[in-house]
Amino acid sequence: MIGTIEFYHRISDNLLFDVPLPLSSGLSSKTENIGALFNQGIELGVNVDVVKAQNLVWNVGLNLSTLKNEFTRLPQDEIISGSKKLMVGRSIYDYWLREWWGVDSDDGAALYRADDVEASSVRIKGNDTLTTDINNAKYKYSGTAIPDIFGSLTSSLRYKGLELSFMFTYQAGGLVLDYNYQSCMSSGTYGTGYSIDILNRWQEPGDITDVPRMDDTQTSNFNATSSRWLTDASFLNLRNLVLSYDIPENLTRRLGMTRARVYFSGENLFLINARKGMNVQQNFSGTTSNVYTPNRVITVGVNVNF
């Protein structure tokens, strides 16, 4: 068994960053050396030969990492950039989003925590002061894109000519802001594809659901970017698997071959995560967009040497 444990604490200073400017200056941002942050974490690697005999070899490896990212200095108190807000003591991947509350079971309206509690769009539910107007929805720190742990698990097993190896990648914790899902839940345009979750939409008073009524006139409110689209980013992915068999030498020699191997190999054979079709590994920042998801590739073949 061999293994390593590493602890790292890396300080980055004088970071170049696009600092947002008031748009009324005529510019949207300027590049500045805005500050300092550190990345810190543990990296653990273990490799175990579970069995090491003449005909049977089994090796298992595990990789596990953690990451903590924190600003230690910024030129201004806060910088809001896209779905994130940067502050000292916070990470570069902390979500700053309007706070989703749920769906009003009376009329199927989307409800958000209200910022201005005096506004006309305000509704009271229990102890909560809520709004149907996205522009009045309150912003809030809503978790981070950074996972608690992430890494991979590999295994390689060989018995005589037969070999089976695979690699899983995984992550636990972290949130993904699933823009793709958001667009598949929008009722704003005719003739577009939907997520199957749209079947759960509110339809009549009393319906308890987390999908608002389908209302073409209200998409900018009901389908807006908010903490509603945050999804657990934990996943387990069978990244690749190879099963191969070396045909015994006495057989190959008779056929005039020096070596022959049949194999099956698969990539991305399965991915378990919170939502089918979601690819959480797209971006460090945790957002999704319309890009190709990793293909599932299956290869079956024969390798012959003469």
Added chain:
Amino acid sequence: MKKIIYSIFFVMTVSFIFSACSEDWLEVLPTDGVSDAGVTASTRTAMASLNGIHRALYVRYGSQGRCGLGAWFLHIDEQGEDMVFNYATWTTHLRWLHRSATSSYNERNWLMFYGWIANANVLINGIDENTTGSQDEKDYIIGQALLYRAYCHYQLVQQYGNRYVPGGGNTQLGVPYMTEATTEGQPRNTVEEVYQYINQDIDDAIIILEGKSRMNKSHLNVDVARGLKARVALTMGNYATAVTYAQQARVGYELMDSATYHLGFYTGSQGSGEYMWATQIQEDQTDKWGNYGAYVSRNFSSTSIRRNPRSINNLLYDQIADTDVRKILWDPTGDHLDLEARGIEIVASAKRYPYTNQKFIAVSTSDSRVDVPNMRVSEMYLIEAEAQARRQGNDPEAAAALYTMAVARDPSYILSINTGQDLIDEIMIQRRVELWGEGQRFFDLKRLNLDLDRTGSNHRESVNGGLMQVPAGDTRWTSLIPQDEMDANPLMVQNDL
């Protein structure tokens, strides 16, 4: 091109050879930009910068549907009731989704105008006695920069401030009137203050542009300044001022005759007496899919026009007299057979809908250029007529001003005998028909405090997201301040949600 590449290599090599490690040799200015001082070093460099603003009027702002001032005109008309969509594409403004603080349309339009303002400010504040060049040239540049500053703030305050109430105190918040190029966030001025500044800038521009000829109608001159002054006065309800300036502004211009008008609006603004200010898109600098003509013309073959050719509100169309040349600019059948007879092709795959316009005709199915009509002389007659009609006892003068414009469009038009509100109504119908697609209608509704009412017309709820009516005074008439501005400017105050 080759030459340029060689000279770049040459410059790079030379700078490499002569650069040492001493700090003095560090180039601190970016090589892809120029400093404010560099811009105003001479009238030649300043003129290049001003030309940059003229050019910026038709570049893309973050997305195909936002191609400068032409796109803005369409957005403003889409927010009204006279422009009708036949298919739901690029519907942000049609559905009034633009007013959301996080709408990219909201943000980019705001940034676009403030970008032009910042560039104008560099010229206004930077050109001084140290700038080499004649005083005439300096005035020519500063005058236009002042007009751009006034014009941009005028657009912004109408969209982002509650309406200017004629005779009211107008202490409601407008927009920051930027008089300096600064990256520090500024507080909002009141609507009254913004209009004061706008008028001041226009007045200053009139003084220094007086008597100066311009190189091209894409430049601004004293007539445009007076025309803008008249527009602003109409918004403020200063009807006497509006009349005076509208009359002065139109001197030397000539209404298109009906034979020319019948051909529609295309790329002929330079030689036409009708245009006071137009953006002429250069053939080698065109944004094929983003141009004004890529959305509003009838014949260009873009996704937008093939699926969603723009129609006029049928209720408005019905009010156009049969003898009026403008009756031809929209086709109630949507077939546009007369266009084909004139050799203007509409591709077969383009959808046909009733009441689509042929007011705007692009160069061809594959070239979307149409001159953007930023200001036309007919508007001056309409301003004069409306302003006279809204002053008590000036109906005859109003009817006379209207007559000049209307008879040029309809030879059978006879001097109106309407008075009072009837006359005003007649003028407004003329105005809506005449300026369709030119960025006025929503602002007209807002300045006059009228309801938006699309009901009973060819507007369809399935296309406009059910936005059929908005009562006057509703908070939605005023756009929210973009969230990015709120986030980065601690002095900014949000509008009523």
